[in-house]
Amino acid sequence: MPEGQFREGIAGGRLSADQYADNFSDLHPPLDHHEALVESDRCYFCYDAPCMNACPTSIDIPLFIRQISTGNPIGSAKTIFDQNILGGMCARVCPTETLCEEVCVREVAEGKPVQIGRLQRYATDIAMAENKQFYPRATPTGKTVAVVGAGPAGLAAAHRLARHGHDVTILEARPKAGGLNEYGIAAYKSVDNFAQAEVEYVTAIGGIDIQNGKALGRDYQLSDLIRNYDAVFLGMGLGGVNALRADGEDADGVTNAVEFIAELRQASDLASLPVGRRVVVIGGGMTAIDAAVQSKLLGAEEVTICYRRGQEHMNASEFEQDLAAANGVTIRHWLQPKRVIAEGGKVSGIELEYTALTGDKLAGTGETLTLTADQVFKAIGQSFVPAALNGSSAAIELEAGRIKVDAEGRTSLANVWAGGDCIFGGDDLTVSAVAQGRDAAESMHRSLMQG
């Protein structure tokens, strides 16, 4: 039996300590001072800049870049934080290639956009390293707000509410704050415990009390919050993972990609993290890419992403797909899982069926393919679990399985707002969650001050 890297089955310790460290180092290392000056000089300071319009939080990108170019990174950071208090994490995890950098006029002109994300990181890193706090709290209003979930939406909402002088309590089910920033981002995108540093930076404004280990529906009810607080913000994200709907998916070795990613982020020793020798990831989004790439980086010999539609339908950006390819991940299209093959209760392979589009309808063609695998990751999307909300108060209105909100983030219940992935229209992006949390907070503030 081969040992080390090529050990059969799901095993840890496939690589040397150096290899782990190297594989999980910063994906985009920070720009140094001179690099930042040169890169910022590439910005044309466009009129009504397309990048700014593409940013879900509408950061004044030309202005913050110009501030970097003039030697004012602190002012630059303030320009960023004015719109997006989680600008540090967004600089790391935003799919800039489909947002600001996609529409950068230099991308249009020469296929080489200004590296907006890295410049944003440059400025925010400097301000955070100095713990430069830009926003004094307004005079206390005496109003209290409960925020469910300490993810990007909840943190952004809490910060804005605290700024306005309200007292915020964040109730977080997990042991750490940060939400997907802490548990859902590939490790090489957020090194050095950045998510926690950011939580500290954001909450340093004061007036934000984070209580961990408090799950809605388990430890308290929505009705409690409505009764005890002047307003409530729901930002609990998505709790459920979609099923493969393939035979045998309960075999040992079939894992939720989301859990794998979370476990990896929390691992103190990557060598202790087991991964299959041959891994198949089912899905076509960022989670699929993150799970696949990290499996490879943990030492898996063969990693294949199987997606049931074509390359052009994948939710993962082209950059992410290239990243996977560059790391030796094979992406196969037009394949849907049919049956997980197990030996002795453990995954030994997966049978997939080819698919084809007939008009808008995707259907199996009957032709099948079997891939050897000792680990299968499910990354076919997450779903909102409304159970925690139910039964405790008037039912909150849903739309397509998620919480329905109006343009300001108000739910169907009085004094209850929501934002982030749990709302209908949430798009699975940190930056959008921040925008929704921020805007809902402004709406809550207006409402609280009227009352």
Add this chain to the structure above:
Amino acid sequence: MADIRNNFVGIKSPNPFWLASAPPTDKAYNVIRAFKAGWGGVVWKTLGEEGPPVVNVNGPRYGAIWGADRRLLGLNNIELITDRDLQVNLREIKQVKKDWPDRAIVVSLMVPCVEEAWNAILPVVEETEADGIELNFGCPHGMSERGMGAAVGQVPEYIEMVVRWCKQNTRMPVITKLTPNITDVRKPARAALAGGTDAVSLINTINSITGVDLDSFAPQPTIDGKGSHGGYCGPAVKPIAMNMVAEIARDPETHGLPISGIGGITTWRDAAEFMALGAGNVQVCTAAMTYGFKIVQEMIAGLENWMDEKGHASLDDIVGRATPNVTDWQYLNLNYVAKAHIDQDACIKCGRCHIACEDTSHQAITSMVDGVRHFEVIEAECVGCNLCVNVCPVENCITMEPLAAGVMDQRTGKPVSPIYANWTTHPNNPMAKVAAE
């Protein structure tokens, strides 16, 4: 193959690229390296009179401004004339000239403004067999405080007097180097000509402070907390220098006076532009100090290539070709009408043309058409100012298109006149010299 051999007031060199009087030409070691690299000639760094050596500061001598990637755009210096012994310089000049007979060696001189001082230095320079002398009436710092350099160059009468002394006391060609730190460069040029100069060279450096340290509040370069204006040079000064060259070239009083062009020349193209405006050759300093002597190889090859492409056989075919096209504003054709045109295929939609025109000029460029981001010239508002062309980051995306005679100018509502008409005959000009009515 184009012939780029240069004959400047009888001084011959294999190409028109000389190193200007400056640190790169301070001693034999540097000059020999320059000749090996291919420079056609040098103006040896300025010699002073016999006596105790000149003293320089022992802190920074240079200050600079840069682009974002530290590309040096402008340099200033507070270094004085050579601080080496006169006899050592003279010995080296003689030896180098002997070893490199095909290259031009001109010796820059700066001695006190008394005839005896010039009478003393001229014969010893002549003895080196150098090809000529250049009178340093330009250095704006240090020496000018002692009545030399720019202190002479700023008084046309002094220039004429010193040039005359030199012409009377040496057989060597005399090139008079002019300072730009004056209001009208034609006056010192005319004075030099009146004194009998064989040529002028310009520009020397411009009074400047390159920066201020905002912690110590000291000007840069800073010597023990203080700074002094230095002489500015490099790419940033080229437009100023070219105008001054053209002013002398087209002045009826000095027209035909040979000019050695200096000021920010970095590439063959810069050199060709100076020569087109009337310079018989060019002198380079900052570019060599930034990149080393090898740049002359690009200059030689580039100039030859361009001349071959355009069919210019020798330097005589290009020198002064642009001079007749430099004129006074009052003679510009006011009936010439051009409109900006944006090439929509080349446009990257940065909107800089729009905001420049909208905020600061004539509101003649759209930002949105039918709800779509779109930048287009509104001809009825466009005065043809060219600002959009200059701020556009894409070369040739915005061009100025002349309107043909007879075409309606949408801004004025009048057809473009085919007749040349300038301010001197314009009805709004109270001084209009209207032809007999």
